[in-house]
Amino acid sequence: MHAPSFNELETAQIIANQLATRYAQAVNDLLNQQNLQPEQIVAIGCHGQTIRHKPVIEGNVGFTLQLGNAALLAELTHITVVSDFRSRDIAAGGQGAPLVPAFHQSVFSHPDKHRAIVNIGGIANITYLPKLSNKQNPVLGFDSGPGNMLIDAWIQRHLQQEYDADGAWAATGNMDEPLLRDMISDSYFALPPPKSTGRDLFNDAWLAAYLNAHSLTPQDVARTLVALTVQSIVDAIKRFCPEVDEVYLCGGGAHNTLLLNEIRACLPTITVNITDVLQVGVDWVEAAAFAWLAQQTILHKPSNLPAVTGAKGLRILGAIYQA
Template sequence: MTDIARHPDAPASPSHFIGLMSGTSLDGVDGVLVASATGQVLAEAYLPFPGDLRDTLMVLQAPSENELHREALAANALARVYADCVRELLAAAELPASAIAAIGAHGQTIRHRPGEFDGIGYTRQLNAPALLAELTGIDVVADIRSRDVAAGGQGAPLVPAYHQAMFSDAGQTRVVCNLGGISNVTILPAAATGQSVSGFDCGPGNALLDGWVARHLGTTYDDGGAWGASGHVDDALLATLLSEPYFRQAPPKSTGRDLFHAEWLEARLATVPGVSPVDVQATLVALTAQCVADDVLRYAPDCRGLYACGGGTRNHALMQAIAARLPGVTVATTEALGVPPQQVEARAFAWLAQRCVVRQPGNLASVTGAQGPRILGAIYPH
């Protein structure tokens, strides 16, 4: 590969990391370029998925015809979007590829079945890290979840280790809540409790909300949560949705579109006929808010501050619904702690890439249920 001229301000050895995240919302790629010495974000970028790639990724969430071929082509297409995002980050930071130690590229989860089948199960993140390394000229850290799964863990959520590093306060218990396609919480206990950090997936987030609004309004999301806010919660439907056994399962636990998909919703709608589309949307907002609030009250009753991140923070109806169910708890975004909510996940995977490169564990066994701390990720040199 052709050598890239070093930027005059670049360090003698690469010391920056890039984090890329495309989550279960399937909307696009968030990227950040981070200075590892300070944790400062030098550039951020967002690239939406092309419509055909998003459609293919949605289809690949479930078994389909010629699946292996379609997955391979989608992985290559995803790597090209990732590479475009990297190029935007480098241009914004005015740095060459040679200044970057590694890219943390999580990939796109298309199956998540830990603990099933043989007691280990599997998790599958569609990715083409070798192609990404070739396109960018930068080392890539990928396959970040599977080592935790191999050690008997859920492989998710992995971001709590970063939450602990960034957001813990010894004097109070905090909860960090990611409102992505799936909602999850990290519980950061006050030092006086003597408890370990915990975290798990609560249930559906934007995945069901976005799917329902796309079906009825033809848009990719409910802008500001306005449509859902104009409806009314149907108590019978909410009770039916909340009867899902996953919500009563004790952590460690994780989930995804393998469980919470359109067919899951349709099966429950069939038992409560006659609910208008806008009232279904309002009820889905209530479902997500209730799952988050119930888990905070159950597992972090001393919490006085919940800090949300992810795309769901832009759904004002959802944020208000969570706050209404947690009286006495300050509900804000991670902006209040110094990190914009859209950066948190990408920054976490830059952090995890750095941990892999320096051979330090990236998981929390208290969160995932793994047999112990593990170095996460496989390195694809450029």
């Protein structure tokens, strides 16, 4: 669904219904496990699966598209659902991403330390949180580039595995400096925030265009893709997160030992850890963020940060589907 195909509109809606059914099953299973009733739950925050994200098209307002039938989810769970969080920010001239910095600010800010929260999902995004005593530097948030996206696609192609556990396969290869230099020269990496990206840019075709000029083993490519994620994150922290004292990783990439150790090695004077030490597990930060965003919507409170997304101002995000 990330590329145009025959009858894709119908296919997208069928998949959206299937996702809603899966989501509903997960919600209902959780309610049963916790002995809760639907009426005890205020709302579900459902982001859905992004298949297109083009916030700007030829200088005009673009769009974002996530699969997931929120109306069906509300029907199947008997719980109000909040979804489509990004469109309102894009309509206001923003990137529609990243949206989690407002949540990071509310949960992870420190009175005396500058922090960076790095979520390494398919795309890596960074939130810079100035210490609370500093009223001059604003919170920043942006996508630094590919996180796990290219790494996962590469191992799926060669080993038919969903991901490279602990970076073990990549660790058997050697990083290729010429390939890394070519990839990091992509113009996206030099752009200042606000900026966001996704599969529309960093995909198999993007990687293939660079590999054409190099003859490398699959393991060497895997190792170099890890280096690309590391360097793009580290360069962004150094360039856009002044005086940062602590860096905390979350998302699936935080489980990749090779990735974590490489980031630590590149930032020797900075504390680098995972969000578990801040009492939020690396696999739960994103889910908690969209629960928080849904709460803001229900309370009629804005939840975008214009300094992060580039929107014209604060906006209440999300569409509500009543139970």
